[in-house]
Amino acid sequence: MTDGLEADVERLDGIAERRDELAARVRTHAGEIARELAVLQGGDYGQETFDTDGGSWTIKYEAGDVQYLRFDPTSGSETYVVSSKQPPEPEALETAMADYGAFVAAYNEYVRSFDGLFADVPEAFPAVESTAELVAERDRIVDRVREVCDAMAAQLHRYDGEYGTYATTVSGTRWELKWDGDVASYLRIGGSNGTYLLSQYGPPAATDVRQFAADVPAFVAAFNDHVDDLEADLAQVSFGDD
Structure with a gap:
């Protein structure tokens, strides 16, 4: 076994x-x-x-x-x-x-099951409209705004120091210009979450330029009034009998 x-x-x-x-x-x-x-x-x-x-x-x-x-x-x-x-x-x-x-x-x-999936897809597509003319006009206006803001920055630099911000209200909206030396760093409209009409990062949208460009003269006028007020205050300073 x-x-x-x-x-x-x-x-x-x-x-x-x-x-x-x-x-x-x-x-x-x-x-x-x-x-x-x-x-x-x-x-x-x-x-x-x-x-x-x-x-x-x-x-x-x-x-x-x-x-x-x-x-x-x-x-x-x-x-x-x-x-x-x-x-x-x-x-x-x-x-x-x-x-x-x-x-x-x-x-x-x-x-x-995918056979014929693209049968009705057209092979030709509509022509794409060019934005070249619109962009050129946008850039022309923005360049003019930058020239004016750089001129303001130069005056602010001379009076208020190397860098800073100038803010005022135009048509009920806050406009703020930041300068660094004789150059405008940005022009912002509408507070911290507002629209940058000028910035270091790129041009604004054409629709933003259309919306705000018409108020730039009022912004410059407010700045000029600000300068006039400063000059008037300085004119009152005296170092003694004249």
């Missing part, structure tokens, strides 16, 4: 080897689907789910390669046919592979 220790042990090497070989083939084949989906969707990563009579298949891709392929059968537990972790169990892989052809057919049908 022999005990169990003397019985031959069935080896699983062959099953595991065939499982790994099949899983590798599926990864390569599903990788082609992943690349096609990436091209179609126009992104580096994403996922799609395809339904079959046997369940649903979800393929996730990144950088044009398959990240995982998951089979969720109508009955039973889900299986990661392709995964970055461990290979599937042989029985689960066998069950999934019985439905793999249906998955590929569902993918192919999905691609064919």
Whole structure:
């Protein structure tokens, strides 16, 4: 009589080897689907789910390669046919592979559903109107505003120091000029969240120029009144008997 220790042990090497070989083939084949989906969707990563009579298949891709392929059968537990972790169990892989052809057919049908998608898209488009004339006029007005504000900055520099701000109200709205030396850093209308008619970062919108340019003369007039008041105050200063 022999005990169990003397019985031959069935080896699983062959099953595991065939499982790994099949899983590798599926990864390569599903990788082609992943690349096609990436091209179609126009992104580096994403996922799609395809339904079959046997369940649903979800393929996730990144950088044009398959990240995982998951089979969720109508009955039973889900299986990661392709995964970055461990290979599937042989029985689960066998069950999934019985439905793999249906998955590929569902993918192919999905691609064919886009046939004729661009049939009604015109190949010719209307001519684009040029903004060159509008921009040139905008820039001409802004350049004139900058000349005036630079002249104001030079006077403020001479009287009030290297840099600072001058603010007044025009038509009920705050106008603020900041100067740095003899140059206007910005002309802002409407407070801290207002519109920059002049700035160091770029020209204003044409609509903003249209809205505020007409009030620039009033802003300059207010500045001139400010200068006149300063001159009047200085005229009253005396160092003794004249």
